Amino acid sequence: MIYLKTEEEINLIKVSAQILGKAHAEVATWVKPGVTTGKLDAVAEEYIRDNGGIPSFKGFNKFPASLCISVNEVVVHGIPGGYVLKEGDIVSIDCGVKLNGYHSDSAYTYPVGEVSKEVMNLLTATKKSLYKGIEQAVDGFRIGDIGHAVQSFVEDRGYTVVRELVGHGVGRDLHEAPEVPNYGKRGKGIRLREGMVLAIEPMINLGAKAVVQERDGWTIRTNDRKYSAHFEHTVVVRKGKAEILTTFDYIEKVTANTSLMVEVQ
Template identity: 60%
Template sequence: MIYLKSENEIDKMRIAARLVSQTLGLVSKHIEPGVTTGKLDRIAEEFIDKNNARPAFKGYGPRSNPFPATLCISVNEEVVHGIPGERILEEGDIVSVDCGVEKDGYFGDHAYTFIVGEVDDEKKQLLKTTLDSLYIGIEKAVHGNRIGDIGNSIQTHCENAGYGVVRDLVGHGLGRSLHEDPSVPNFGRKGKGERLRSGMTLAIEPMINMGTWKVKTLNDGW
């Protein structure tokens, strides 16, 4: 079921989203060669706690294998859901940091991909194309359009640039829950899917690969 939000609810979501942005900004100051992903996670968790909010990802998932950390930190070939730990960042890495918080009953959730030191032009172009595709998708997120208009615009832009658009993982609605309807794929057909309405709140999450769109899940289950 899709929940349409009131202006008051959207204002509360903005507060949560702003805290996510502030957390990512703080973490970015510590991204450098030699730092561990676990240290970045601890910095984020302490900051979120000081702001009277809750890490949305920690403990999320099945009881048999809940996500164990505050951030998803995915390095290089890892697409999403990387578990922070002892991995040491190196010069030339690209690092996706995904953060979610719950504050006063509402969720914020977004990610940014950072570079470690200097990276080659091929990686820079991947990041630029992905960022551009996000804003292209956002432009389609207007009342009266359809979910497929968002996905098609992202897919077209990225595939025209020679990249693979991940199919197995998609964006989503959010609000009082971290994941709400509708699903928001980064691929699709114009004019297809759920019609967009004022009050819908969406996490648009382009996930773009060099080469194939296919991904696989590691033994950690994430």
């Protein structure tokens, strides 16, 4: 069952998304060499709870933390802990906030200090592919249009798309129908309708697309151990142009990382 949101519900998700964006920015101030991933998780949880929210991920299917923190070859669902960030790492921070009964969900991948040009290009391409996908989240289009836009953009640049993990609907539940793959064919899949709220989240690999799950039951990493990047927004399908409900503005005021800035037309 796919639930179309009312304007009142969409506005509640927007409020949640503002807390989420600011929580990301609080974490961003700590993304630097010498900081543990556990510290980043604690910063996020404190900010979310202090502002009346609930970390969406903590306890979801028994996940033990408020953030999914995925470093280098970890694609998604990395568990925060004692790992100490070091120069040259990249780190995906995936966070969700529940506020007033509604969830928002977004992710951002950071370079830690100086990273290679090859890796920075991966981050930039992955972020751009997110906006290519969002451009297709329009009433009357199809789910396959979103996936095709992401897939064609990154594959043209020599990257690969993770197939086993997908975006999803968002609302009263963190994960709702429909699934939103980052690959697909134009004109295929369910028809998009105004009021659908979707988490679009490209997960793009520097090497091959194959992934494996670690023994902890959560961590997903690339099979070849090459780096992977992940960016995500929560958006609402509209007529003519999708509306982005989450925001990277607060993150980018903190990082001033112009090399990852993407103009959204």
